[in-house]
Amino acid sequence: MMELRRTLTGRIALTAIATVILLFLALPIVVILVTSFSNNAFAAFPPDSWTLGWYKALFADGSKWPAALSLSAFVAALSTVFSLIIGVTAATALTRSELPLRSAVYALVLGPLLIPQIVTALGLFLLFEPASMLGSPIAIALGHTVLASPIAVLILVATLRGIDERLEDAAASMGAGRLTIARRITFPLAAPGMIAAAIFSFITSFDEFYISQFLSSVDTVTLPVQIYNSLTFDIDPSVTAISAILIAFAILALALVALVRWLGSGRQDSLLSVENTAGIAAPGGEAV
């Protein structure tokens, strides 16, 4: 392969522009992290003096944040359970069986990811309003699952495609039943993918705004809706601290996914002496 010759100035210009664009992506995040420790939340960057006051204010008496945080965590946990059940069954159907109308099922799964979330949210509002389920955490979790389960399905499809079916066939040839194969072979190999699917489902629900806003009531306000309300109606500087916590949470979750992937990566190779050429398909690689 021949690399094209590039001039030094061209190279410097390219690096400079790329750095500016990366700054464009990173700055809004960095500024929140820094400002959350600043004594004056609305001015002067970098800050003159530092404080933990905004974080303390989050958990002070009468603060709305703990309730919003625990509601969001509860809804996200429920939604993660629903998404995993749907994800595991759907991924099994899509990778380990002859499925009629497979591409229609794929289109259905991708639908919620491509259609504007406000339309999905409006539809769910029209569904749950007559059932007087507005404000119910269950309704919000069911709604979030519409968005989170497709992500779980795509991750788990990629995971199951990456597992060599010969391992399952080998176990079957030695007399293992289907449950034993699932428990002893497929599940241990798919565990990293399932953890990744769980984490991404959780984040999707935890950060979701549109459905939460349509389905929430005065008493059930999820964290993103509370943040949005603080930014539009009552200016509350502790919103910086909660945003910083959300950022830390997202970074932690991504690190966890990376760690699980890394720990799981060696597993199959030790079981397979033949080189595994299946690879891991890109999520949604088959569709669109």
Add this chain to the structure above:
Amino acid sequence: MAATLTANAPARPRKLLASRRTRVGILYALPVVVYLLVLFVYPILSTLFLSLKNTDGSLTLHWYVDALTGINLSVLLTTVRISAETALFSLVFGFVLANAISRLKPLWAGVAMLIVVVPHFISALVRTYGWIILLGDKGLVNDTLAKLWVPGAPFQLLYNEIGVVIGTTSVMLPYTVLLLYSVMRGVDRRLLAAAASMGAGRVTIFRRVYLPLVAPGLASAGLLSFILSLGYYITPALMGGPDQTMIASLINQQVMKQNQWNGAAAEGVVLLLLTFAGLLLVKVVTSFGASRKKRSAS
């Protein structure tokens, strides 16, 4: 005789097995299909019906007339304009960045990819808030510009279209970069080398070989960015002024403040149709690109 035996013998069990595998497949596909039919397809169909229903229950198109005239039409046009601007800027910045990353050494490419991917998983609400802090009169951007003696600083960067497009572009950009990066990884570098070996200059190679190869990927990435921008609500609502109201804000207002569900449903269907039109274009562009790739390979 022996040949037909061996040919026929596995056929029956395989057929049996196939039908068993089909039954298992349908059984396992049921949860996702039923779930999404009930909580995704049915709600959207009922939105469609609501948008066609008069207050007395008869069929009508007048909600669509409302949605496509007067102030609502201008909101629709604003939505298309801001989405187009967002898609254009994401595409240009995304192209430069993805191109740079695909040329970097693995370590630096990894670091750069991390800076792209991490924001993608941080809520758009939080990133929008970050921009509100940055772009204020005394924010970092104006502060820096003032210190550099840029004439006219501080600029009004919030509550107008500049602010909105900065915000939406920054929310969209990670996605566009990821799309473009996979397009660029798919380019056969030997074609560029072949062109260079035949004496083509860098500009010629870029224009005549590289660009045609990535053009379908660029077009579909741009279209997808455009489609996904159409439904933005948080960023325009928080960073824009009244002139930057997008269709999602309108839907929200009609449901929450005016209790006007039929109108909101019609707006939703218009947004849905715009999305479908965009997806259809993506499909056309992708199949066009696939046929071109086949030709260039042969």
